[in-house]
Amino acid sequence: MATANTEEEKSKSEQQKNHGGGGGFTRWAVLAVIFRLTLIYFPGNLNLSSRPEVSTPLTSIRRLAEGYWLKQSSMSPYAGSMYHGSPLLLSVLGPLTVKRIEGQPSHILCSLVFVLADLISAILLRATGRKLQMAYRKSLKSLNLLNKSTDSGGLSSGDIAALVYLWNPFTIVACVGLSTSPVENLFNILTLYGAATGIAPLAAFGWVMATHLSLYPAILIIPVILVLGYGPDAPPSKLFRSKENGKVGDDKSSQEIIFSWGRVLHLLVWTSVWSVYVLVLCSISVKQHSSLQEMFQRTYGFILTVEDLSPNIGVLWYFFAEVFDFFRDFFLIVFHSNILFMILPLAIRLKHRPCFLAFVYIAISSMLKSYPSVGDPALYLGLLGLFLDELADMQFCFFLFCGYVGVSVLSPVMHNLWIWRGTGNANFYYATAMAYACFQIVLVVESVSSMLNHDRKLMKLSASKLQK
Amino acid sequence: MAASSAVVAILASIWLCSSIAADASGSSSETTMHTNNWAVLVCTSRFWFNYRHMANTLSLYRTVKRLGIPDERIILMLADDMACNSRNKYPAQVFNNENHWLNLYGDNVEVDYRGYEVTVENFLRVLTGRHESAVPRSKRLLSDEGSHILLYMTGHGGDEFLKFQDSEELQSHDLADAVKQMKEKHRFKELLIMVDTCQAATLFNQLHSPGVLAIASSMKGENSYSHHLDSDVGVSVVDRFTFYTLAFFERLNMYDNASLSRLFNSYDPNLLMSNAYYRTDLYQRNLQEVPVTNFFGSVMETVHTDSAYRAFPQKNTPRETRIRTGKTAEDDSRRSILTDMTKAECPFTRIVSSLESKMETVGNLDSLVNYGLVMILPVLVVSVWLST
Numbered sequence: 001m002a003t004a005n006t007e008e009e010k011s012k013s014e015q016q017k018n019h020g021g022g023g024g025f026t027r028w029a030v031l032a033v034i035f036r037l038t039l040i041y042f043p044g045n046l047n048l049s050s051r052p053e054v055s056t057p058l059t060s061i062r063r064l065a066e067g068y069w070l071k072q073s074s075m076s077p078y079a080g081s082m083y084h085g086s087p088l089l090l091s092v093l094g095p096l097t098v099k100r101i102e103g104q105p106s107h108i109l110c111s112l113v114f115v116l117a118d119l120i121s122a123i124l125l126r127a128t129g130r131k132l133q134m135a136y137r138k139s140l141k142s143l144n145l146l147n148k149s150t151d152s153g154g155l156s157s158g159d160i161a162a163l164v165y166l167w168n169p170f171t172i173v174a175c176v177g178l179s180t181s182p183v184e185n186l187f188n189i190l191t192l193y194g195a196a197t198g199i200a201p202l203a204a205f206g207w208v209m210a211t212h213l214s215l216y217p218a219i220l221i222i223p224v225i226l227v228l229g230y231g232p233d234a235p236p237s238k239l240f241r242s243k244e245n246g247k248v249g250d251d252k253s254s255q256e257i258i259f260s261w262g263r264v265l266h267l268l269v270w271t272s273v274w275s276v277y278v279l280v281l282c283s284i285s286v287k288q289h290s291s292l293q294e295m296f297q298r299t300y301g302f303i304l305t306v307e308d309l310s311p312n313i314g315v316l317w318y319f320f321a322e323v324f325d326f327f328r329d330f331f332l333i334v335f336h337s338n339i340l341f342m343i344l345p346l347a348i349r350l351k352h353r354p355c356f357l358a359f360v361y362i363a364i365s366s367m368l369k370s371y372p373s374v375g376d377p378a379l380y381l382g383l384l385g386l387f388l389d390e391l392a393d394m395q396f397c398f399f400l401f402c403g404y405v406g407v408s409v410l411s412p413v414m415h416n417l418w419i420w421r422g423t424g425n426a427n428f429y430y431a432t433a434m435a436y437a438c439f440q441i442v443l444v445v446e447s448v449s450s451m452l453n454h455d456r457k458l459m460k461l462s463a464s465k466l467q468k
Numbered sequence: 469m470a471a472s473s474a475v476v477a478i479l480a481s482i483w484l485c486s487s488i489a490a491d492a493s494g495s496s497s498e499t500t501m502h503t504n505n506w507a508v509l510v511c512t513s514r515f516w517f518n519y520r521h522m523a524n525t526l527s528l529y530r531t532v533k534r535l536g537i538p539d540e541r542i543i544l545m546l547a548d549d550m551a552c553n554s555r556n557k558y559p560a561q562v563f564n565n566e567n568h569w570l571n572l573y574g575d576n577v578e579v580d581y582r583g584y585e586v587t588v589e590n591f592l593r594v595l596t597g598r599h600e601s602a603v604p605r606s607k608r609l610l611s612d613e614g615s616h617i618l619l620y621m622t623g624h625g626g627d628e629f630l631k632f633q634d635s636e637e638l639q640s641h642d643l644a645d646a647v648k649q650m651k652e653k654h655r656f657k658e659l660l661i662m663v664d665t666c667q668a669a670t671l672f673n674q675l676h677s678p679g680v681l682a683i684a685s686s687m688k689g690e691n692s693y694s695h696h697l698d699s700d701v702g703v704s705v706v707d708r709f710t711f712y713t714l715a716f717f718e719r720l721n722m723y724d725n726a727s728l729s730r731l732f733n734s735y736d737p738n739l740l741m742s743n744a745y746y747r748t749d750l751y752q753r754n755l756q757e758v759p760v761t762n763f764f765g766s767v768m769e770t771v772h773t774d775s776a777y778r779a780f781p782q783k784n785t786p787r788e789t790r791i792r793t794g795k796t797a798e799d800d801s802r803r804s805i806l807t808d809m810t811k812a813e814c815p816f817t818r819i820v821s822s823l824e825s826k827m828e829t830v831g832n833l834d835s836l837v838n839y840g841l842v843m844i845l846p847v848l849v850v851s852v853w854l855s856t
Contacts, residue, residue, distance in 0.1 A: 091837050201851035205844075270851065277847075281840045284833055 025126065025159045032166035033119060039176045040111045048177030052415065056371035057084055057308045058214060059179035061097065061110060068094030076290035078298040081307070086213050087285040087295060088278070089180065107178055114175045117182040121382075122162040124186075124193040129158020129386045131196045132355060135232040136389060143239060143462050157388045165382030169408070174375040181375020184213045188379060191220055192358055195227035200263055203228065204270035212278050215303045216365040219339065221271075222347050223361065226354035228263040233353040233390075235458045305332060306370045311429060313411060314372040315437050318430045339368050349452075356390070356451055359383040360444060367440045377404075377440075384447065394450040396442060403439040407432055502657055503614035505766045507532045507542045510591060512623030512632045514548035519703040520694050522550040523564040524622045524664060524710040526572035531717045532618065535765030543594055543609055545581035547623075547633050557701060564706040564714070566698040580607050588636045595619075595646040597655060613654035618662070618763045622710065625665030627688060628673060644674035651677040658751070660728075660763040664709045666691040669745040681751045683732060685709035686742035693741045708740050722765055729755035 039046065048054050049061060057063065067083025067090055070076065077083050077090055096109040105111075133156050140146040165171055174181045187210035194203030203224050210217035283292045302308070309317045316335060323331050342364055350357040359380060366376030384391070411432040417424030509532070511525035529544055551562050551573040562573040581590055593599050594609050611617055624631040628640040643661075650656055661682040663671055668684030675682065685692040685707070694704035695711040706714075716734050720726055732755065735744035748755060761767045 088837070088841060091834065091841060199852050199855055201848065201855055205848055266855070277840075277844075281837055284840070285837045288833060 022159075025163065028163050029119065029122060029166060032122075032163075032172075033115060036111075036115050036118070036172060036175055039172065040108065040115075041105060043105070046176065048173055049179070051177065051412065052310065052312050053374045053411065054173060054177035054179050056179075056312050056373045057310070058303070058371050059085075059181050059184075059373050059375065061093075061107060061178040061180065064090065064093055064180065065097040068097060071289070074289060076286070076294065078290060078294055081298070081302075084299055084302045085180065086299065087282050089183065089213065091285060093180070110178055111176070114178065114180075114182040117186045118166065118171060118175050121182070121186045121189045122166045124189045125165055125382055125386070126158040126162040128189070128193045128196045128355075129161045130156060131158075132232050132386055133157050133389070135234060139234040143235065143458070144465060145458065145461055157386055160388055161382055161385030164385040165378065168378050168381055170374045170381065171378035174373065174378055177374075179373055179375055180213075181373055181378070184210060184217075185375055185379045185382075187213065188217055188220070188362065189382075191217070191224060192227075192355060192383075195224045196232050196355060198228065198263065200228060200267040201270040201274075204267055205274050208271060208274040208278055212282075214369075215300050216339070216369050217362075219343055219361050219365065220358055222343060223354040223358035225264050225267065226347070226351055226357065228267050229259040229261070230352065230354065233355050233387075236352045236455055239459055239462050303370050304336065306335075308371070311415070311426070312371055312373065313433050313436055314369065315367075315430075315433055316370050318426060318433070335368060335370075339365050346448075350448070352455075353451065356387055356447075359387065360448060363440060363444045363447075367437055367444075384443075387447075387451070390454045391447055391450050393453065394446055396446050400439055400443055400446070403435070403442075407436045407439060411436070500613045500657055502616055502762070503768075504611070505537050505541060505616050505618070505763065506609060506611045506656075507537050507618040507764075508545075508594060508609060508620070509542065510545045510586065510619075510621045510623075512545075512547055512586060512621065512630060512638075514633055516550070516553055516555045517703055518548070518623070519550050519562075519701065520564075520706050521622045522546060522548065523562055523572060523705050524707050525620070526562055526577070527564045527706070527710060527714050528620050529577070530570075530572055530574075531714060532764055534722075535717070535720070535761060536722050537764075537766045539576070539578045540606070541766070542578070543580050543607070544578065545586045545591065545594075546579050546583075547586040548583065555702075563698065563701065564711075566696060566700065566705065568700075578606075584633070586633060588632050588638045588642070591632070591638065592642065592646050595655075596649045597653065609655070611655050613657060615656050616658045616660070616763050617656045618660050620662045620664075622664040622707065625663070625671065626667050628670045630663070630665055630671060640671045640674045643671060644676065647675060647677050647680060651679065658762070662713075664692060664707050668692065669747075672747050675747070675750065678750055678752065681728070681746070681748060683744065683746040685740070685744055687745045690742040709735070709742075709744065712736070712739060717760075717764065720760070722761065722767060725759040725761070727756050728758045728760055728763075731760050 055061070055063075063083045064085060067077035067085070070079050070082070071090065071094070077087065083090070093110055093113065096113065097107060099109055100106065101108060137146060171182075171185075187206050189206075191203050191206030191210055194200070194206050207217065207220060207224055210220070279292070282295060286292060286295050306316055306320050309321045311317055319331070319335075320328065343361070346357060346360055350360065362376075362383065363380045366372055366380060369376070411429070414424060414428040414432050418426060418429050507529075509525050509529050511521045513521045525544070525546060529542065532542060533539070550556060551560050558568075560573060561568075561571045564570065564572055581594075593603075594607070597609060599608055609617075621630060629637040631637055647659065647661075650659070657679060659677075659680045661672065661675075661680065662684075663682075664685040665671075667686060667688050667690065669687045672682040672684065686709075693708050695706045695708045696704065698705045712735060713731075716726075716731055732744070732746050737743050759767075
């Protein structure tokens, strides 16, 4: 009886905290939207849309406007190697780039779409974080490791993740600078949300759209399958098995984690349904002046063959500018399989934490993708906030923070020195790109190791509790 | 007897072949169509006191551009820079008259060969088209068998030679050789050579390629004189022959059909103080029928065709020429399936083709795509509701 009362009190206090946290979240979210709208009204979008960090050949709004104009002039939107995105995005955002409203800045409608995409991403992140936190609490409770100190005061990890996503300067720059990465990030987060809440058609839709817009989220199918199969992030399953062997059935629910093939099959069916739908829509859209094969060649083929070597914050452009033609294919395979080779070992090691696995995949792909922009760190830094409970002991946090700040300040400076003043050269700018890649590597390695340390600590604690 | 008859037979067959070949080459200039005009304008003298040669060439450049030849089809070779010469009182300005009415060095003069690049070797390379691979396209004479080329040269010359840069000579056999190479390689349909130097007519002595028209400012033993001295600039600013040529052209615009014979007859030996000589024995056409814009301008004949220009291609014409890139073999095969419905066996392709024909009747495909995009939302909501 007493335990039931304390549980009631605990749930009430949690609800109150959530409400208080919810009020704080909505306040900060509204402030973030207002801040974006203020920045949008600055003249010329603060010239952010012409920066190489923001607008890559895949995310630039000017290329989208050019592709739309080509389509309106009865030509293939992919003519002339300007536009390399999805024809569906062209149908949605294209008319908005043309519409001008008196007295408002240009592209105001596109900016509003991107602000809305950011807001929806933040709301979805918050819901995902809430789901993850509930699952974490449940698993800790079943291991009898839950105590007052694990209650995080104030904002939950979902709120923190959503606010980090909204207030991250990278996200704000990507939104105000009119790149299409807010839309891509929205679909990535929708995938994770659908997977975490167990709604297979939503996860399938998010995955199909994210892969359609940019190729790299294709690797997220593995964490999505794992989430739908095993459930959201939990400590390693051997903990539960050893606990069962140790104690005599104290809890009512069995903690045996079975891989549910039914949900995975459901997901695969919906994936095929949505991909057929998207492919049919695309083929109708490109039927008149282009073909589906040209669409694949100009979108996926462009991403995979790295045709455009204009500078960006990635590491591929400098390399492929100087590689001999004879070796170009070889190095393309090397760079792309660098992402592919890491999929399997990470999946094996982190299969009990599939949402964290998704974060690691996104971080790795944003480091090694052909045209990274500033929207990629926006996504994974927001996702990092979802795992604050587990990553509380992460090392080198300050080092990484300073590193990110330093790179984001020095990289435009070096670009200016190289291109506009002519007193620097490409090596200055590429050095900042390499430093940025190094910091990303450190982030990934440290977060994975601290997550594994957290699991080891849980095992030690649970083993010590069993012995008591 | 048999041997001699065999030799006669061989000789007869050789003569027959050569006559056929000669006929073919001779009639080729009539069978090809005149499609484009080129101009090669060469000033071969350097130093400040040869200002007038530069002004000659730039005046002709301006005329030729005004009458329609674009910069892409003009090769302008200037051996020295008079406009920015330190002795030029009017910097960046070149005049061909003491009234300074016209600045020849306006806003868009494109000089292809400048300064020391104007050599006999480069000149012959331009004419024959035998360049090194690194030479850019703007420096090449990219004419074909339908081109009319105007070749204008001015500078100092003499008996069967023309002086380049005060250090080299172009001789008449060099020029004839180059023209013959051009003819062999079908680099021109008709060529008009206009030379304004002393004893200019001797430069044409060795020419014998058909389709070449040549006019010179003076004959053997005569000098070509400058027109007047500009006391402000300090040197003579134009030569007489070019002055009267320009006077003829200033009265024309692009649409005049003044003939070449009128141009050639407009030169007055008393005013020129020399005898302008023109050579028409290599040129088949009658000079009274040839408009000057055939060489000095660029007036094209438009050929009216019956096929209409379509913005949206029709699907069911199998013999339509494919202009767009990106069409694959699959599309070709699909189109052939469309036009040949009876041959379609596979039911899948029949369904696809019937869907395509239905889609064409829909009309605006964009609205269909928009409907499809809007339909995503209810489908998503229904599926989410079904799975919870």
